[in-house]
Amino acid sequence: MPPGRIFRYIFGQAALATGLVAVSLGLAIWLTQSLRFVDWIVNRGLPISTFLTIAALTMPLFLSAIIPISCFAAVLFTYNKLAGDSELVVMRASGVGPARLMAPAISLAVIVAGIGWLLNLYLLPTAYGQFKDLQWQIRNSFASILIQEGVFTPIDDRMVIFVREQSSAGELLGLMVHDSREPDRTITLVAERGALVSSAEGPRVVMVNGNRQELDTRDGRISFLFFDRYTITLDAAANAAVGIRQRDATERFLWELLDPADPVDTRTRGVFRAEGHSRLANPLYTIVFTVIALAALLGGSFSRRGQSLRMVGAVAAVVALQALAIGLTNLAGRNAGLIPLLYLVPVLATAVALGAVAAPPGWFEHRFGRPNSPLAPENAPPITKP
Secondary structure, eight states: OOHHHHHHHHHHHHHHHHHHHHHHHHHHHHHHHHHHHHHHHHTTOOOHHHHHHHHHHHHHHHHHHHHHHHHHHHHHHHHHHHHHTTHHHHHHHTTOOHHHHHHHHHHHHHHHHHHHHHIIIIIHHHHHHHHHHHHHHHHHHOHHHHOOBTSEEEEETTEEEEEEEEOTTSEEEEEEEEEOOSTTEEEEEEEEEEEEEOOTTSOEEEEEEEEEEEEETTTOOEEEEEEEEEEEEOOSSTTGGGTOOOOOGGGSOHHHHHSOSSOOOHHHHHHHHHHHHHHHHTTHHHHHHHHHHHHHHHSSOOOTTOSHHHHHHHHHHHHHHHHHHHHHHHHHTTOGGGHHHHHHHHHHHHHHHHHHHHSOTTHHHHHHOOTTSTTSGGGSOOOOOO
């Protein structure tokens, strides 16, 4: 088979498998994440168009994490199938070396890594920012969708509302609101009944026959007030009335992470910086994982008993590297000195995996063979001089 045909043959199979794995994993994760919105459609009147928009805007977040694993699984499956069908043996016997056998998978990994950079640097912040804007709009314009009977519903991180029962007319019975939006005090409101109304400042809850408890966090003083009627705005943040929303790291572009224009504290700046470098480094793991799969199936001696143990080792190595990448990103958010490791780990892992492919047949068995194996160093026959 000509070299070009071999490349296209292996590349086509691996690319098709990568697409199928990515679509399957993406749909599975998307369905599990979308189930929480189904209740909003069926029982709370959220428009189906809004649900579909939310689903589309969250896909880049899943894909950026899925495609390195998809490429690894596809390459592992494709080359194992070629080995099982003895196609790799035939190719090697015809003079095809390891470099030419690796070229299709490496080329695919580079393309998938490029897609990963496109997702991380542009599509992810764009789509996720629109998703958060839409979520913000739902919380402020469709607050009734979020409120569920008998459930403590967070409006955001600093406000929680509880409703014992909601009548068919929309009246809220057995109402409690816990408000900690102001740093120096927390307020808890309890009322017999109330109603959700819309206003220019956002949705409001009008509470009837209740009490207001306020705790001053500076001196621990508590004040207590009974009321006949009380109104509170359910904005998703203290500054919602002026239309300002603080954006988190996922919805920021690279330059906004490395050099944020808005004022942020030192800890948040460190988290942003680590997130930015993580977006640059993570697509490299697509290449790392692919080379690990190749090392498992092309490195060392060929075994007619299958490659199961090597494949398990490759999967374990990928899981360990993925966990290490996540851990380093979290640690780099606290210690900027660890940021170079985000790039160094995938580079070193790739070098080790390439070394495993380039090692001569039997090298690993000779160096790390089992004690009872004839390939183990201590069981090697003595060298005698003629």
